[in-house]
Every structure is written in structure tokens, then in C-alpha cells.
């Protein structure tokens with residue numbers, strides 16, 4: 001049977017069919033739906049972990065216990081998980097372990113566009129790159145087989161256009177996989193220097209064997225046509241087929257280690273050789289190092305994502321498309337978003353805001369303009385402490401702002417640092433009871449698991465107190481006066497403080513009654529427009545279809561010209 | 571390969587474009603075509619411009635559509651129609667919801683020309699039609715219905731896919747919205 005599936009759905013299906021029984025992840029676009037779909041298969045124990053490092057460590061344990069395991073994350077998640085990643089490359093596995101890295105060329109939804117293929121090379125681990133949904137499914141099984149046969153974790157690297165593109169996938173049956181017995185083996189699993197030296201030798205030997213596998217594995221496939229040759233992998237294969245239908249193509253599915261002999265043979269059969277890949281010259285540099293002449297990045301560049309148009313333009317086959325002059329439509333905080341008031345207040349207090357990653361990163365955009373930095377998950381708190389260390393005046397002029405999911409992901413250790421090293425930092429935890437940015441996933445603070453079961457709910461207040469913070473307050477995100485007062489008092493406090501700003505995400509609760517502008521009272525001062533609410537339009541006029549009745553505009557209006565439905569009519 | 575057809579569904583995050591794309595892809599697959607679709611998730615979904623690209627034919631390689639090659643541009647809103655208009659290929663059809671959703675903080679956008687009067691365009695008030703069909707949220711179905719009239723895939727297939735994808739209590743109104751769109755799919759003269 002064939003079914004339309006996204007790459008992410010297909011990976012989940014692949015895990016199911018290949019007998020995976022444990023899967024862990026932390027959400028992150030474009031990887032999130034992998035675990036959401038895996039959770040639909042009752043035979044797989046699937047979970048959200050608090051962050052990617054923990055997810056991978058859970059995967060390592062499950063593999064030790066003999067299960068087949070899938071761990072998924074977005075590309076920057078592997079930075080967080082890099083520590084265990086680099087060392088399981090040494091220990092190898094028991095049950096097969098595949099790590100899916102979903103890269104985001106073009107940064108549709110990311111803070112950078114790093115090329116995670118280098119994580120395979122850096123670790124000395126095999127790398128698979130599927131070119132469509134069908135392959136995404138098949139490569140999961142293949143990855144697990146390679147993992148077990150060669151005693152190695154495997155990196156399955158996809159990109160946004162694999163993750164979020166759909167195509168027809170042939171479904172198969174699940175093949176149960178019995179747990180392999182766990183055998184105690186300190187030389188393999190206890191990576192103290194004396195043992196690790198031996199295991200590094202194993203990594204090198206394993207790579208030599210994998211290079212032989214790369215020469216014969218059917219997913220490294222030569223398609224001979226004309227005298228122009230192209231070496232490519234992943235979704236770029238599809239673009240090459242569109243733009244250069246007559247070219248001979250060496251399509252690589254296993255892209256590390258490379259099949260040197262086969263590449264040499266292919267190079268000899270063509271007159272000119274291109275390497276077409278997105279982002280870094282990962283294949284190109286290795287092929288050049290073999291002494292083979294190729295053209296690659298001088299054609300396509302290293303920036304952003306490719307597509308058939310860009311490829312055709314970079315090969316000089318087509319003209320670039322004309323620019324269109326239509327106003328951009330950047331993303332915005334939703335109407336009723338509980339983050340809005342926080343940034344309104346911080347902006348009005350003229351504070352420097354060390355920001356973090358989540359929906360609230362949109363607080364950096366006009367008209368709120370209220371965020372100074374956004375680096376990586378968890379960076380807000382440490383960098384606020386750092387500013388203060390450079391010059392103590394920052395204690396009263398800056399705050400750190402971090403979402404609840406992000407705080408539990410990587411905010412606890414920097415807060416501990418603030419307490420331990422005598423900082424005075426004020427931290428606002430924006431607790432909307434969900435991981436909103438990536439589509440409302442649960443986390444340890446929501447009281448539910450990925451499977452929808454009830455779970456213990458972490459008490460943020462107690463948690464923060466246990467880290468040593470004494471000044472803790474809870475404020476309603478819709479109460480601007482209390483927010484303002486709380487922030488003012490806490491930045492002046494001579495010790496660290498945490499303000500937990502509370503309100504569920506507006507998309508998770510039913511809307512309130514829309515607000516209405518009383519035209520007789522409104523003098524068009526424009527203050528409400530500074531909230532940057534999509535429901536409020538110049539004039540001032542409130543779109544009742546969009547408004548969720550949060551009441552912020554009522555609070556900021558100096559003339560009491562905005563009321564709830566009922567107020568205005570009475 | 572020239573037989574591959576290209577569709578763009580364009581609009582604003584939250585308008586139901588992802589669901590529309592999913593239905594469309596399933597209908598095309600059920601109609602016997604190879605299908606690929608590419609969509610946008612994450613940050614842009616928060617009220618930003620979104621686009622779902624759909625391609626179908628005997629065999630489809632790339633999931634992405636190229637500018638100047640679009641056969642059917644289905645715009646859920648006028649400003650986004652403008653953003654993508656130059657992607658229409660020769661003989662391509664614009665199907666558009668006449669509403670305008672302004673980018674946050676703007677109340678006016680001067681568009682180069684009023685697309686509602688563009689010759690050869692199917693222009694609809696999808697929200698109103700959907701409301702009359704019993705479900706405002708089914709505006710996406712109205713637009714799909716108009717597209718369906720041009721794709722030549724039997725309505726029976728659309729119904730079957732709808733049945734499998736829409737909760738029972740919304741099925742009737744969605745079906746109605748689809749039919750209403752189908753009935754109004756005639757492009758303006760020009």
C-alpha cells in the first residue's frame with residue numbers, strides 16, 4: 001500500500017517497521033513531527049526529553065539494554081547533544097541506534113544554518129542522506145542494520161525539504177526486534193582514558209570497513225547518461241534531475257565515509273564533474289582531496305537552500321527571477337499572546353533584554369523592539385550574568401527573558417551560576433505552559449507526556465528556590481501594572497530574582513470576548529498600536545475575528561476608549 | 571517531464587493552508603498521479619507568509635516549484651496573491667480569495683493593480699461562501715473546490731478524501747463549501 005507521507009512521517013514509519021522500541025527527542029523545527037508521529041505507534045515507547053543531550057543519553061541506555069533506538073533533533077540540537085555523541089562513537093552500540101539530525105538550510109525556522117554532516121565526520125560515524133520520503137523510511141531500517149553490524153551509532157541527516165515535503169511511500173510490516181542481551185564490557189563502555197584509547201583504534205578500523213561498504217551499498221548509485229557528471233546527495237539529487245536531465249549522476253545515499261574507488265571510476269567516465277550540495281563543500285572538499293577535479297561551490301555558493309531555479313541560474317542556464325515589490329509579512333506574536341505585555345513593559349522601562357529562543361523571540365521585532373539578543377536556547381541567563389560581571393550597572397539595567405520549555409531545556413544551570421557567583425540578575429520566565437514555537441509540545445512543566453498521559457508537573461517556583469533564588473514572584477501576563485511594578489522592584493533588588501510570568505498560550509485556550517473601540521472617546525493617539533497586535537489596526541479599529549479579548553489594549557489606553565463588547569454597549 | 575503540473579497555495583499562517591495541501595495531495599495521489607508537496611512549519615506559521623507547493627504528474631522529482639512555472643496559483647488573500655503572481659506561468663490560472671489581510675501594524679498597502687478585476691481570474695469571497703455553507707473555517711475548502719473544477723479529478727475522489735480527513739460533524743459543511751467553490755470556478759472574462 002502507498003501513502004502520502006512527509007519525510008518526518010516516513011522516518012517514524014521506518015522506525016516502526018524496523019522494530020524500534022524506544023524513541024526520544026526534544027522538539028525543534030524541522031524535526032518535531034518525527035516523534036509526534038512515532039507516538040502514534042503503541043509498540044514504540046516514545047518520549048519528549050527536557051533537551052537533546054538527555055534524549056540521546058536515554059537513547060544510549062536503551063541501546064545498551066538491547067533495544068533498537070531512534071533519537072531525533074533539529075541541527076542545533078546536536079550541538080547540545082554533541083558531548084555524548086562524540087563518545088558513543090567510541091563505545092559503539094548494543095541495539096541499533098540512529099540519530100536523526102534535521103538541518104535547516106535557508107533558516108526557515110532557525111538561528112543558523114550549520115551543516116551537520118560534519119558531525120558524522122568529526123565523530124567517525126556513518127552518514128546517510130535520504131532524497132525523498134520513500135528513502136527516508138528505508139534509510140531508517142538501513143541505518144539500524146549498519147549500526148548493529150558495524151557497532152556504531154549512525155547519523156541520518158535530513159533537511160527541511162525532506163522533513164516537510166511529502167511524497168508517496170510504500171508501506172511495509174513491522175518486524176519485531178528482540179532485545180539483544182546486555183553484556184557488561186567496561187573496555188567498551190567505560191570511557192576512561194585507558195579504555196578510550198583502545199576504542200579510538202576501533203573507530204578508525206570501523207571507518208575502513210565502512211568505506212568498503214560505501215563502495216558496494218546499493219544506495220550509492222551511478223546513473224549513466226551524458227558526458228557531464230554530477231555527484232550529489234539528499235534533496236539536491238531531485239534538483240539535479242530537473243535541471244540536468246541528461247547528466248550522469250552519482251547519487252550518494254551513504255555520504256560518509258565516501259566510496260573513493262567508485263568516485264574515481266565515475267570521474268573517469270565523464271568529461272566534466274560537478275558536485276551539487278547545499279551549504280558547506282562537505283563532499284566537494286573530500287573529493288578534491290582525492291585529487292579529482294570538480295566544480296562545486298564556485299557555482300552554487302554556500303549560502304541558503306538550493307532549488308531547481310537557483311541551480312539553473314548558478315549553472316548559467318536561466319536568468320534570476322525578477323524581484324517583487326510586495327510588503328514583507330514577517331511572523332508576529334498572535335493576538336492574545338501572553339508574551340506581548342512583557343515586551344511592552346520592558347520596552348517602556350528601557351531595559352536591555354537578554355533574550356532567548358521561542359515564540360517570544362518575536363518580541364525583538366517592531367513595534368515592540370524589546371529584545372537585544374537571541375543566541376541559542378538558554379543563553380539569556382548566562383549572558384545577563386556576564387554583562388553584570390563586565391559592569392555592575394547592568395544588574396539594574398538589564399533582564400533575562402526565557403520561556404518555560406527553554407528554561408527546563410537549559411536555563412537551570414545558568415541560573416545556578418547566577419546564584420553561585422553572586423549575580424543580581426533578574427530573570428523573567430514566560431510560563432505559557434507549553435512549547436509553543438514548535439507547535440505546542442508538552443514538557444516537564446505541563447503535566448502531560450508525549451503520549452498524552454498525566455505526568456508529574458514540575459513546580460517552577462520550588463525548582464527556582466531549590467537553586468538558591470530567594471526573591472521569586474508570580475505575575476499574571478495580562479496584568480501590565482503588576483508586571484511593571486515587579487520588574488522595577490526586582491532589578492533594584494540586591495540579589496537574584498525570578499519573575500514567573502504566567503498565562504497559557506492564547507492558542508491553547510478558548511478566546512475571550514473581543515474588545516471594541518469606542519470611537520467617540522478614541523483620539524487616535526496610537527498607544528495601543530505599540531502593542532503590535534495583529535487584531536488592532538490604525539484608526540483605531542479592532543478586528544473582532546482576530547481579537548481574543550486579552551484586554552492589554554484596554555490597559556494601555558489612556559482615554560478608556562477600549563472596552564469589552566458589553567462595556568461599550570452599556 | 572513537461573507533463574508535471576505545479577500548484578501553489580499561498581496565504582498567511584493560520585489560514586488552513588497545511589490542511590488544504592494535505593487534502594489536495596491525497597486527492598491527486600488517489601487520482602493516480604505521482605505527487606510531491608512541500609510546506610512551511612515553525613516560526614513562519616505565526617502569522618507570516620506561508621506557501622505550500624504541490625507538484626503532480628507521471629513522475630515528480632523536486633518537491634519545489636520554480637518561478638514562472640506555476641499552473642494554478644491559489645491565493646487565500648490578495649497581498650499574498652501579489653507576492654506570488656509573477657510565479658504564474660503562461661496560461662496559468664489565479665484563484666483568489668478577495669479578502670486582504672494586512673501585515674501587522676499596517677492598514678494600507680498599495681497594490682500595483684486591483685487583482686479582483688484581473689481578466690482570467692477566479693475571484694471569490696471564500697469566507698462568506700463558507701459561512702453560508704455553515705462553517706467560516708471552511709474557506710479553504712471553497713478555494714479547493716474552485717481548484718477542483720479545473721483539475722478534472724472526479725468529485726467522488728474529493729468526497730472520499732474529505733471523509734477520511736475531516737471530523738464527521740464538519741463533514742457536511744466542508745463538502746458543501748467544496749461544492750460551492752466548484753460551482754463558482756469560472757474565470758472572469760478577458
Ligand SMILES: Cc1ncc(C[n+]2csc(CCOP(=O)(O)OP(=O)(O)O)c2C)c(N)n1
Nearest residue numbers: 028077357358359403404405406435436437
Ligand atoms: C537546541 C535547540 N533545540 C530546539 C530548538 C527549537 N526551539 C526553538 S524555541 C523552542 C522552545 C520554545 O518553547 P518556550 O521556551 O516554552 O517558548 P514559547 O515558544 O512557548 O513561547 C524550541 C524547541 C532550538 N532552537 N534549539
